[in-house]
Amino acid sequence: MYKSEQLANSIKQLIENGSLKANEKLPSLRDQVNRSGLSLMTVLNAYQELESQGLIYSVEKSGYFVAELFSPLSLSSTHNPTVSLNAKIEINSLVFNYLKSIQPSEIVPLGSAFPNHELLNPPKLIQIMGQLTRNKKNFEQNINLPPGNFELRKLIAQRYGMQGIPTQPDDIVITSGCLDALNLSLQALTKAGDYILLQETIFYGAWQIAERLGLKVVTIPEHPQEGFDIEAFEQAIQTYPIKVCWFMLNCHNPIGFTVSEKIKFQIAKLLHEHQIYLIEDDVYEELFYRGTKPLSMKYFDQQNLVLHCSSFSKTLGSTFRIGWVYAGKFSEHIQHLQLMSTISANTLMQNALVEFISNHHYEKHLRVLRRNLEKNKRIFFEYFKKNLPTGCEIHNYAGGYFLWLTLPSHISSMTLYEHLIQQNIGVAPSQLFNVQQAQKNHLRINCSFSWTIEIEMAVKQLIANISD
Amino acid sequence: MYKSEQLANSIKQLIENGSLKANEKLPSLRDQVNRSGLSLMTVLNAYQELESQGLIYSVEKSGYFVAELFSPLSLSSTHNPTVSLNAKIEINSLVFNYLKSIQPSEIVPLGSAFPNHELLNPPKLIQIMGQLTRNKKNFEQNINLPPGNFELRKLIAQRYGMQGIPTQPDDIVITSGCLDALNLSLQALTKAGDYILLQETIFYGAWQIAERLGLKVVTIPEHPQEGFDIEAFEQAIQTYPIKVCWFMLNCHNPIGFTVSEKIKFQIAKLLHEHQIYLIEDDVYEELFYRGTKPLSMKYFDQQNLVLHCSSFSKTLGSTFRIGWVYAGKFSEHIQHLQLMSTISANTLMQNALVEFISNHHYEKHLRVLRRNLEKNKRIFFEYFKKNLPTGCEIHNYAGGYFLWLTLPSHISSMTLYEHLIQQNIGVAPSQLFNVQQAQKNHLRINCSFSWTIEIEMAVKQLIANISD
Numbered sequence: 001m002y003k004s005e006q007l008a009n010s011i012k013q014l015i016e017n018g019s020l021k022a023n024e025k026l027p028s029l030r031d032q033v034n035r036s037g038l039s040l041m042t043v044l045n046a047y048q049e050l051e052s053q054g055l056i057y058s059v060e061k062s063g064y065f066v067a068e069l070f071s072p073l074s075l076s077s078t079h080n081p082t083v084s085l086n087a088k089i090e091i092n093s094l095v096f097n098y099l100k101s102i103q104p105s106e107i108v109p110l111g112s113a114f115p116n117h118e119l120l121n122p123p124k125l126i127q128i129m130g131q132l133t134r135n136k137k138n139f140e141q142n143i144n145l146p147p148g149n150f151e152l153r154k155l156i157a158q159r160y161g162m163q164g165i166p167t168q169p170d171d172i173v174i175t176s177g178c179l180d181a182l183n184l185s186l187q188a189l190t191k192a193g194d195y196i197l198l199q200e201t202i203f204y205g206a207w208q209i210a211e212r213l214g215l216k217v218v219t220i221p222e223h224p225q226e227g228f229d230i231e232a233f234e235q236a237i238q239t240y241p242i243k244v245c246w247f248m249l250n251c252h253n254p255i256g257f258t259v260s261e262k263i264k265f266q267i268a269k270l271l272h273e274h275q276i277y278l279i280e281d282d283v284y285e286e287l288f289y290r291g292t293k294p295l296s297m298k299y300f301d302q303q304n305l306v307l308h309c310s311s312f313s314k315t316l317g318s319t320f321r322i323g324w325v326y327a328g329k330f331s332e333h334i335q336h337l338q339l340m341s342t343i344s345a346n347t348l349m350q351n352a353l354v355e356f357i358s359n360h361h362y363e364k365h366l367r368v369l370r371r372n373l374e375k376n377k378r379i380f381f382e383y384f385k386k387n388l389p390t391g392c393e394i395h396n397y398a399g400g401y402f403l404w405l406t407l408p409s410h411i412s413s414m415t416l417y418e419h420l421i422q423q424n425i426g427v428a429p430s431q432l433f434n435v436q437q438a439q440k441n442h443l444r445i446n447c448s449f450s451w452t453i454e455i456e457m458a459v460k461q462l463i464a465n466i467s468d
Numbered sequence: 469m470y471k472s473e474q475l476a477n478s479i480k481q482l483i484e485n486g487s488l489k490a491n492e493k494l495p496s497l498r499d500q501v502n503r504s505g506l507s508l509m510t511v512l513n514a515y516q517e518l519e520s521q522g523l524i525y526s527v528e529k530s531g532y533f534v535a536e537l538f539s540p541l542s543l544s545s546t547h548n549p550t551v552s553l554n555a556k557i558e559i560n561s562l563v564f565n566y567l568k569s570i571q572p573s574e575i576v577p578l579g580s581a582f583p584n585h586e587l588l589n590p591p592k593l594i595q596i597m598g599q600l601t602r603n604k605k606n607f608e609q610n611i612n613l614p615p616g617n618f619e620l621r622k623l624i625a626q627r628y629g630m631q632g633i634p635t636q637p638d639d640i641v642i643t644s645g646c647l648d649a650l651n652l653s654l655q656a657l658t659k660a661g662d663y664i665l666l667q668e669t670i671f672y673g674a675w676q677i678a679e680r681l682g683l684k685v686v687t688i689p690e691h692p693q694e695g696f697d698i699e700a701f702e703q704a705i706q707t708y709p710i711k712v713c714w715f716m717l718n719c720h721n722p723i724g725f726t727v728s729e730k731i732k733f734q735i736a737k738l739l740h741e742h743q744i745y746l747i748e749d750d751v752y753e754e755l756f757y758r759g760t761k762p763l764s765m766k767y768f769d770q771q772n773l774v775l776h777c778s779s780f781s782k783t784l785g786s787t788f789r790i791g792w793v794y795a796g797k798f799s800e801h802i803q804h805l806q807l808m809s810t811i812s813a814n815t816l817m818q819n820a821l822v823e824f825i826s827n828h829h830y831e832k833h834l835r836v837l838r839r840n841l842e843k844n845k846r847i848f849f850e851y852f853k854k855n856l857p858t859g860c861e862i863h864n865y866a867g868g869y870f871l872w873l874t875l876p877s878h879i880s881s882m883t884l885y886e887h888l889i890q891q892n893i894g895v896a897p898s899q900l901f902n903v904q905q906a907q908k909n910h911l912r913i914n915c916s917f918s919w920t921i922e923i924e925m926a927v928k929q930l931i932a933n934i935s936d
Binding site: 066092093095096100105114117118120121123126129130132133134136138139140141142143145176177179180183187192205208209212227258318319321332335336337339340341342343344346347349387 | 563588603606660785789804807
């Protein structure tokens with residue numbers, strides 16, 4: 001045992017000091033035995049230890065290879081799928097400082113994650129809120145204990161049903177926003193030290209929560225055409241003992257793609273074969289512009305492996321902070337976790353949503369919202385297309401309200417953000433969405449705003465800064 | 469090493485099978501060496517291992533003693549302070565099922581933790597809410613990122629200042645209720661495996677959160693006269709490497725006592741000497757009836773060791789779900805944790821509270837609320853005093869809205885609760901507040917309600933069930 005540890009440590013040093021390069025093949029077991037004079041069992045133990053630490057990976061019939069800790073996103077260049085284990089996660093302070101910096105009202109909110117408020121908070125919903133608050137009785141109700149307001153859960157269940165996903169109200173747990181749903185789901189499914197799989201470019205909340213829970217994070221890069229790289233996914237789950245995946249597949253934040261049904265079906269098949277759970281962040285599911293609402297992974301899930309999380313914050317407004325998780329058999333576990341944190345999402349807000357949705361106002365509102373988001377984003381896109389300097393690329397997809405810009409590789413989007421915030425313009429640099437910091441030259445632009453003089457001036461200034 | 473483990477295991481068995489009784493002195497190290505033929509080092513290692521497992525404790529100059537795993541609350545009988553390490557925590561399902569059982573509107577809410585809604589939600593606050601919701605602009609504000617609404621933090625800081633506790637708005641973090649504040653504070657201060665110290669009888673949320681975070685929980689019993697047992701506290705922190713305490717010292721839930729300033733001063737002194745943090749659950753601080761508001765531990769805290777948690781839920785209503793923590797130098801850490809869970813407490817509710825408090829409505833409301841709670845509780849107390857069978861005791865203190873009843877020792881309050889819930893009457897059995905289940909014959913009764921026929925009938929039925 002001692003000898004195998006010693007061998008593992010010395011190989012680890014070679015990897016860490018760069019003597020062994022990423023994807024370099026290690027000596028075969030037999031070679032290593034001959035070379036070192038150690039027993040086969042000792043060498044095998046050492047290799048397995050290194051594999052469990054994510055420092056090397058095995059390929060069937062080929063042997064062991066050095067794992068790559070940093071893998072560049074290559075949405076537009078040649079594509080080499082690489083699976084990465086991330087040694088250390090530290091993104092919390094970065095995100096925190098970023099969010100504080102774009103908060104003041106004088107900052108043009110091109111870096112915001114929330115859609116233009118003016119398109120949300122429909123008058124009918126405000127009217128319902130007004131009516132509810134006029135009656136003291138509505139304040140005197142019992143708190144909505146977990147799993148939350150029954151009528152609201154029934155309405156949410158019906159909406160799943162309309163997409164061919166059979167759902168009972170008791171499958172749903174109401175939460176204080178989508179992030180709360182995602183956080184509770186990950187807590188329910190994991191314990192410290194477990195392996196989880198993330199997309200390489202993802203909403204920063206996933207990184208923060210994984211860091212907090214002490215999870216080992218493996219990432220797969222985006223596929224340049226399909227958005228989701230099924231080959232890298234298969235490689236990842238064969239290499240690491242992944243317990244839970246956390247994916248966003250519809251109107252992906254920050255990039256914008258929506259993954260095809262064919263690939264979703266393949267993902268589901270692999271999840272089932274390997275009995276891996278999926279936490280699906282689907283907070284933009286209602287903001288797809290073309291045809292019907294895209295299917296969620298829940299649709300393809302026959303074995304209750306998918307916990308589907310969403311909310312009303314991106315469609316009705318952040319004042320509501322009401323989200324939910326399709327928790328299925330994990331409902332009770334998640335409710336237990338709620339009983340030690342928030343206890344309950346806001347009761348009054350849940351009541352207002354019940355009245356709004358049950359009177360068919362939600363569908364009407366969503367139609368108008370999608371039309372306006374699409375219209376506003378198109379204006380941004382045309383302007384960028386016309387005015388961005390050569391060497392830039394615009395990733396424009398039919399959904400959501402973000403454009404993802406690839407800048408010339410010599411530009412650091414973090415430096416650009418720091419310059420722009422001095423000029424009262426907020427933009428979201430790629431470093432927020434990619435903890436490995438491999439992507440340094442992308443920007444997420446919030447295009448949900450009307451094309452006012454102020455917005456045009458800010459976009460012009462942004463482009464001037466890129467061109468400098 | 470082997471020998472000491474073997475010795476530790478055999479002593480452990482003697483403790484577990486009852487051969488060694490609680491508080492029995494173990495053979496001295498020297499005796500054990502002579503008796504066993506083992507070396508002094510082996511015996512010492514074995515004793516230290518047992519101590520670290522909480523199975524035995526050491527007393528300076530006296531030796532080692534068997535720890536007591538179950539220590540009865542003796543509020544009214546002879547008092548033997550005993551410190552306990554709790555081997556396993558499992559209260560979550562019990563609490564969960566209890567809360568669900570008392571939720572239906574047909575259950576008479578004598579078991580509720582919330583005060584009578586009719587005394588909360590003052591008309592002026594409802595009016596402010598109505599005004600805010602009439603204006604769409606109030607829904608279009610940016611979400612209140614952590615640490616929350618500045619004006620509200622300023623008002624809360626001023627209230628601390630009025631009690632002689634110098635406070636800046638940046639010391640305060642707004643949360644989604646007090647439990648959220650407590651949970652975030654404990655997360656910020658601990659990691660799995662740390663020792664925390666709780667009062668033996670305490671709000672069940674503390675147990676649930678400790679369980680979730682994988683903490684080792686040591687408890688100290690209540691003092692029959694003082695409420696808080698300073699001697700047991702000193703013993704506990706000398707015996708175990710306590711990192712954080714979590715205490716409720718004002719209008720204690722469920723018992724009701726308020727600890728004297730003299731004892732609070734002594735607690736602060738010991739915290740400072742041992743550099744131990746205190747999370748103070750002070751959610752009932754405004755509901756003390758006699759004289760001025762009792763001082764919090766924050767008043768005695770010179771070194772920023774106290775994180776003081778409170779909320780508006782028990783004074784203004786559970787619809788608001790706005791709490792806070794006086795986090796001081798831990799503010800940023802707690803904000804980071806918020807950014808991965810709820811992100812923000814409700815923005816609209818925070819705005820409403822700002823207007824309500826800054827226009828001096830809160831103090832007026834609190835005066836009326838205290839008067840009504842005191843009045844209602846007195847009627848309950850008089851009725852119980854007159855009608856409870858002999859062998860019962862009523863613990864009645866000047867604050868809050870709970871009475872704590874001690875029933876004859878042959879009565880299990882859990883069984884009583886189960887009978888009563890069948891008759892649509894909710895009461896809170898002692899088992900909810902004492903994970904060691906040592907206290908089996910107490911009830912917490914919510915006395916915030918007006919003395920209606922329905923309430924009188926329910927109390928009569930409760931007493932009949934006790935007398936049976």
